[in-house]
Amino acid sequence: SQQGEEDPQALSIQEGENATMNCSYKTSINNLQWYRQNSGRGLVHLILIRSNEREKHSGRLRVTLDTSKKSSSLLITASRAADTASYFCASGYSTLTFGKGTMLLVSP
Amino acid sequence: EAQVTQNPRYLITVTGKKLTVTCSQNMNHEYMSWYRQDPGLGLRQIYYSMNVEVTDKGDVPEGYKVSRKEKRNFPLILESPSPNQTSLYFCASSLTGDREQYFGPGTRLTVT
Numbered sequence: 757s758q759q760g761e762e763d764p765q766a767l768s769i770q771e772g773e774n775a776t777m778n779c780s781y782k783t784s785i786n787n788l789q790w791y792r793q794n795s796g797r798g799l800v801h802l803i804l805i806r807s808n809e810r811e812k813h814s815g816r817l818r819v820t821l822d823t824s825k826k827s828s829s830l831l832i833t834a835s836r837a838a839d840t841a842s843y844f845c846a847s848g849y850s851t852l853t854f855g856k857g858t859m860l861l862v863s864p
Numbered sequence: 865e866a867q868v869t870q871n872p873r874y875l876i877t878v879t880g881k882k883l884t885v886t887c888s889q890n891m892n893h894e895y896m897s898w899y900r901q902d903p904g905l906g907l908r909q910i911y912y913s914m915n916v917e918v919t920d921k922g923d924v925p926e927g928y929k930v931s932r933k934e935k936r937n938f939p940l941i942l943e944s945p946s947p948n949q950t951s952l953y954f955c956a957s958s959l960t961g962d963r964e965q966y967f968g969p970g971t972r973l974t975v976t
Binding site: 789791797798800849852 | 868897899904905906907909912914922923952954956961962963964965966967968969970972
């Protein structure tokens with residue numbers, strides 16, 4: 757079952773711009789997580805936000821969570837070419853279910 | 865170094881020839897999971913294990929088997945592989961099922 761759905765499916769920006777990705781989920785959550793995947797490689801955990809948190813920061817990453825709307829957003833500020841990757845949200849209680857991801861392309 | 869390892873990384877095989885993809889973690893994690901990733905379908909969970917000797921089906925378990933005899937190992941077994949099992953497979957582990965997961969590097973499987 758698909759718990760999270762990311763939007764947009766693909767995003768293309770220039771270096772230095774901000775990138776915003778959104779995630780919607782269907783059922784109640786304990787926490788929501790964001791992951792990054794460079795082409796064909798293993799996913800890397802970026803940030804976890806708990807259901808009682810509204811916003812969380814980690815370096816250039818800012819995640820928000822709105823449990824009333826069952827949605828989350830990931831903001832990457834001052835994007836770099838190295839941020840080019842696919843980004844996934846994931847949520848669940850006993851297991852994690854991943855969305856299909858947003859493919860971000862950052863051009864120099 | 866904390867890590868999840870998978871072997872082999874690449875495998876080309878023929879229909880019906882049994883194969884095993886190994887997964888091992890050195891972080892003493894209780895939870896381990898297998899996913900497959902296909903274009904347009906994202907990551908789908910095959911099987912997971914909450915602890916030793918405890919395994920459960922994920923979203924797409926058909927055609928796969930797993931076992932968890934030791935905490936660190938969680939092999940994925942394809943008894944009779946078919947071409948629709950051609951995919952990129954990831955093993956992951958975490959402290960619990962809803963915590964941050966550590967992923968292996970992936971195994972690209974082609975079944976002809």
